[in-house]
Amino acid sequence: MACIRLEDFSLTFRVRQNRRRSFKEYLVRQMFRESVNPVMEVRALQHVDLTVRDGERLGIIGRNGAGKSTMLKVLAGIYPPTGGRLVVEGRVSSLFDLSLGFEPEASGWENIAYRGYLQGETPTSIRSKIQAIADFTELGDFLNLPVRHYSSGMLVRLAFAIATAIDPEILLVDEVLSVGDMSFQTKALQRMRDMMSKARVIVMVSHDLSSIMRFCDRAIWLDEGRVCQIGPTKEIVEAYTASASAAIAKAA
């Protein structure tokens, strides 16, 4: 059984408007009890209640900066709550910030192994998968080069191939359907379909409403960190589109 539960979940970032605080400022603050460098509170998520049950495919939509990607990172266990509770049951695999997290000096082959280990593979289990991963990237001899020589597209190919080589229970996806060149996109889409049919729970973020409609049976519309609406995909997408076109009409 895989499931996700958020109860009255809030996440507030405290961001320095200027720079990070220095030791000097810390001392001064302790003495005078006031900040020279004010903190801006960003309420990334506010009082979110959400349950995703086994077998569900949830799509998250909303404007830029609405908290969609933050929500995925929360589900992946990267950001801790600043209020409320999060329960995640099941092995999570996440597809976001794909081209980050490579060792620039190591070759493509080695980076496949490193990422694999981080996703819970062992040297024995990775050995049986590594060729398939390499084939999927279509990078050929480039895999022998240090990844600092790779183009960003090549990095994404590599990352996508590794991240999708495992069978997760919970799959978190952030806008990865548009990776790579055209031929790779077709392949990636096929791979995503396969994964989506195998994973027990999927949460995906996308601005591409048609793929949300295609893949998800439930959708959540976030606005400024709050849940605006939640329900069957079609209804939510229609409501969201209506509000977006209303905003455009108003602006024009």
Added chain:
Amino acid sequence: MSQYLSDVWKCRYFWLSLVKNDLRARYSRSVIGIGWSLLNPLLMTIVLSVVFHGVFGMDIKEFGLYLLTGICFWNFIASVVSSGCNCLFQGEAYIRQFPAPMAIYPLRTVLSSSFHFLVALVVVIVLKWGVGGFGNLSALPSLIPALLLLFVFGWSLALLAGFATAYFPDTRHLSEVLLQMLYFATPIMYPPEMLRGKGMGWVVDYNPLAALVNLLREPILKGVKPSVDTFGMATGSVILIGFFAVVTLVRLQRKIIFQL
């Protein structure tokens, strides 16, 4: 805590391969490669021995090895602190993608520093055998607990340095100054008697680093097991710093992402 350590162990393939990669990357474009781990302390010792012999008229045979041990030890501490400051930033991309235990990032640091340290330590021991015979063999097993203590000390130090730097970027510069001060407060390039004679013996007696370096020097150079006092002092300080490291982990490891 044992749960936490087992989580760290679970991703051993990850951090072990990163360490391997770090070691290789460090010398990837040099001709003698890993040989620099050997050459660096050796050359330092030759330079310092010549200076000390020429200027202060000290006996090189004895003092050279004394210096070499000290320098190996100090290189370990200094590299643990300076790369420890960077360890969380170095792992930032991973931290942002996978919720792995934070202790693996300082572990990566301390392991690669340990490798260079061990290579240098073997050089010291072999040189000692060449110069003074095998009289120290019976005392060498006491190096095992000593190295374990040093490892935990280094891990905790790197962890504290990493977290401190994430909160206060100034730590990096501050730690350089502190290290410089500690370098002179620890008998690395002078014999402890020199301070004792000036009524400053307490600097050595209450300095955990002095106890730790003695754990190496006594068995290797003098062929005796370190005294209970030395072991006590070293263990005490390792427990203390380890405690701080654990408290830091418990309180800050989930929140550190907001500082990166």
